Amino acid sequence: MASGRKKNSVALVDVAREAGVSTATVSLALQEGSRISAETRERVRKAVEKTGYRYNRFAAKLRTGQSRTIGLLITDISNPYFAALASGVETVLDAHGYMTFLVNSGDQSARQSRQLSTLMEHGVDGLLLSPAEGTDVHSVSELIQSGRPVVQVSRWVANLPCDIVAPDNTAMAKELTRHLLMLGHRRIGFLGGTEGRSARIERLAGYSQALAAAGIPLDPALTPTGAPTRDNGALLLREVMAIDNPPTAVICYHDLMALGALRAARDLGLKVGSDFAIVGFDDITEAALSIPSLTTVHIDAESIGRAAATQLLARLDGDEAEPRHLTIPAHLVVRESCGGARRQ
Amino acid sequence: MASGRKKNSVALVDVAREAGVSTATVSLALQEGSRISAETRERVRKAVEKTGYRYNRFAAKLRTGQSRTIGLLITDISNPYFAALASGVETVLDAHGYMTFLVNSGDQSARQSRQLSTLMEHGVDGLLLSPAEGTDVHSVSELIQSGRPVVQVSRWVANLPCDIVAPDNTAMAKELTRHLLMLGHRRIGFLGGTEGRSARIERLAGYSQALAAAGIPLDPALTPTGAPTRDNGALLLREVMAIDNPPTAVICYHDLMALGALRAARDLGLKVGSDFAIVGFDDITEAALSIPSLTTVHIDAESIGRAAATQLLARLDGDEAEPRHLTIPAHLVVRESCGGARRQ
């Protein structure tokens, strides 16, 4: 078929030959708003059709330095929250002709560093990062210094000159805690999340503020840390229920942990929804369907993903303003697991 | 810092200058087992270190035609089954130096076609595909004809010259049905999955075989189709329960639908686990945790992902054998939702 070329792929030069113009003309004709007559442009279009030409992004990248590719590095793909977030990101980027490299660090910082390095090698134009526990700031700032915009999503580490898009954790935790206080609870626990993780710090802050406002002292025994997994939710609940003066309500770091805690509560014989309250964060699909259904904070992961992607696109478009910290609103969803007034 | 070059990136030529050798030497030194002395190789290694050189895969791709990138195109990222599958794929490919483009078609074939095209443009070396409903065979075979190996995962469409890695749907559906028969059920439904979808066809086949063996005729009213979503699980259960002679047990296309059906059953006042049986496929995490917990077929999505990735790597390595259909074993997990013997 193709004349005497070795590769089976059709290149710009083949289209040019077919259309009887130079490769430069073809290249220009394929870009919007360039100085090529409508007539020639049409001829090129036909030649492209006829030859079955396919754009070679690699060659273009080599020349222009743009890959139209971005990296989305998250910590846990099996968490529906991140699945939704990824879906939001993809929607926006896809609409702007960008391709997304979705990478899963499994919350391991060493793995994350390797992945960052690979992403750079693959020439991503920018990065959306939900940093892993113990993230090495250096490996990220190397990326930033190479001129590629980075946006931290959902979680963040300090001291990085980049945008942040995250839910308003502190405010929501405060509201959630106040709700429990209003229901009569006085011993309220806060379970899980890793020490030093931004989301835990912020949520714990909101929790503390609400307690302080109610004149209740903080009790460290009620706020154990733990990696954010379902199993740990169960584990930490057993832990706080074993202390001398156990809580009557617990706020879990997120829904996945809350669902684990729910399961453990059932095994412990606690009547969640009447004797005992368990609440979470995120409002993943399962939260509405569990028994009892989970009171939680609805965080629209999909729209956080969209917002983060939009922000990244703005940066790629040349927005040079100071790093922004975007806060995405969330709202309380009261369901069964927090019960009515506490039975005493 | 860098002498007089425009781009801030360090290229092979910079390393060569630093090490006092030619770019060819540097390139060769960086590849295993090439004819470069240990001494020179060491010098190059130091120069790489010193200059902060980073491999440019785009330039390499342009020359060699290899991107060390593969596409993983799935239908529903929010289904934990696919999340696990993706995780398995990534593990294997990552270990072999490949990067994964994870793309989510949302089960829309038009979107999938566009995404396939984009993936080609981005020069993926191969593709792992879980085809969307109504997949356009042509768009996939174009990819295959361009010489890139494709492996269909979990689901498949016919008439494509490529490998298939999928669970043994027929055998497992047969076993599941037999289990329900053994428990005394005679009216058994099969809910959902889209008409023509491979997994539905296979599972329905196993179901039919088991019924036939028990001398029970097929009743089309008991096997409604429907897109595989949680909501449809609920919908279809209501549908079959409204017919004249409703079933006493239903097999759902997969766990997500089964969980939807479970919810609907509760609303309908059915006592799942004693009066009524609901079973699924996949054994997603939630299946073990629902109330009642779900009897299902454990399909290890992660290992299917690993197997598929391994198969793809073999093809990329030059394996030219005839297309294979790999069947991954699965096993029945009996939990609460199928009950003991049926109350009559």
Added chain:
DNA sequence: CATGCCAAGTTAATCGATAAACGAAATCGC
């Protein structure tokens, strides 16, 4: 000593798209 051979490196062409710089024809202004 001439010849062949090997080991270690180098030269230079190549992959495919882009865009700066240039050229040529057409149109305009006065």
Added chain:
DNA sequence: GCGATTTCGTTTATCGATTAACTTGGCATG
């Protein structure tokens, strides 16, 4: 009518890594 400007296109260098083909020096062999 003549220089100036606009319009549409082409020529060509470039991005960075790879590798076939070639050079060079060292060593062995007859």
